[in-house]
Amino acid sequence: MTIIDPTDAVPAQRPGDHDNTGPLLEVRDLHVEFQTREGVVKAVNGVNYTVDSGETLAVLGESGSGKSVTAQAIMGILDMPPARIPQGEIRFYGQDMLTMGAEERRKLRGARIAMIFQDALSSLNPVLSVGFQLGEMFRVHQGMSRKQAKAKSIELMDRVKIPAAAARVNDYPHQFSGGMRQRIMIAMALALEPDLIIADEPTTALDVTVQAQVMDLLAELQREYRMGLILITHDLGVVADVADKIAVMYAGRIVETAPVHELYKRPAHPYTRGLLDSIPRLDQKGQELYAIQGLPPNLLKVPQGCAFNPRCDKAQDICRTEFPPLVPVTEADGTELPGRASACHFWKETIHG
């Protein structure tokens, strides 16, 4: 019987760890488009963001805003074709992943950058036991034996607080509850202690109490390992406690960035304000709940000027003709607000009333 020393859990020195500079992840001017029969769908149109170690970036947006596509582009799991990345850079510790070879990227996936998916039931292979799937991480990336890998799997299941891990390691995904399955997904993503984790709506498929548990677990593990975390969600409630900064996406663009509490306090984009106003609040009980009118834009023909203008109650003529770039947001007196930016012609009016 092999006894696994817990100190083994410390990852081996990885080549290329410190020979490059730059933030953990930097996305620069990323564009993604899809060739379809109806034409070219521009899903992501120039997204920029950075994530540092130990930092949590929440990417917020409706369905079709390009938040998941951005994540898939970072992971390198877009189906190409039909997807295409006409321009942009995705730098991991300064190294552009889009110019890397396929094999080099595969080695990064799972080991250095991992992803947690929305629906854990469909993301786990139904005919393989969870222990096998967890252990696969170690066997593929570290060449461990089956026995060692199984021992590590049990350890991981313990770490994500699955009761009776040793007894359940040979169970199949359908034998677990939704929350437990999502914990297994998290365990798989965490297995090799990656530098960056992308969580694509990790709690959407769970009920509210389990949501909180899973988010707490994720936040706790992230702190423990000092990982970077990109949290993709459309749930503002999930974000508030966990994220450090927020990027709000609309029609494939980032329309506002801000530190998390700043954003809640003073949104600088009408879309963000609309999102915040649509959260049900106890003190408005009995009143009609606010909703942003209209539908997300058709990405085949994004409206001219500001993409949000047909739904915006503040829209003026300029919004229909001129595209608003993402500009830094300042206090009324010109004091800088670090990390804040908005892509609205009228951000001043929006933030300062």
Added chain:
Amino acid sequence: MSEKTIERPTTDEAAIAKEIEAEEKAAARQASLLRDGWADLRKRPLFIVTSLIILILLALAIAPSLFTARSPFSDGFCQLQNSMTGPSSGHLFGYDVQGCDIYTRTVYGARNSVVVGVVTTTATTLIGGLVGMLAGLIGGWADALLSRITEVFAGLPLIIGGLLIMSIWGGGDVWSVSFIMAILGWPQVYRIMRGEVIANKYNDYVTAARALGAGSWRIAFRHILPNTLAPVIVITTMNLGVYISAEAALSYLGIGIQYPNISWGVMISDAQDRFLTSPHALMFPAGALSITVLAFIMLGDVVRDAFDPKMR
């Protein structure tokens, strides 16, 4: 005090402890997919009956001399004066038109039937499975090309294809018959495999495996393949029976196994002319064939029910 008792069940620890207890109880019944399936299978009466029949059949095929003291290949085995004599105490199945003991010939005929069934099924599963997997995984032009090639083979009816290949290469033994049926039969497995691979390769767990660093080979064989196996296993088990009866059909028409080789199909073919006057010569080999085919087809059903985790 009362405050504490109210609070207790809501704490995490109590909940977890409770859960652990339940889990540990459940742990006893947890087993691997194979063991689960096996445990499930053993409890089904249909499985016991069919596997008994198949075991007997295998024994017949491997050691026919255990079941009969006579040998159909010995001199004087057939005595014309016995032609078409009905069943009697020493010869339970009676004699055929040549005066050969039908029981002995049925026993010895099992081997050829089983060999043809096993060889053909293995060949069709391997060829069809491999080509189908390639077509499904690569998709695009490879899929189109392979599917057209498959259609050529699928388009040939078994009888005509059999006649054609027989008249070109001759044959008349188990290998030539298996070859013909494998060539014409693999498109069926191909279609099932290709369909299953396509249905599975866009599943989330494939994306997830890719996102966690699995390579193309690993995804194909470790993740997609096991998910496609259930229908393939079922069709394979059933095909064993189907090919055994197809061999009989070919032999019956004189394009399968031929004299001096023995097979149930040949025996049925020989007996058909005199069915009205002496039905026993037809009924015994035909009965053996029916029971065998039925056993394999029912086994296929039971195995599917037991081993497919998605069906539980």
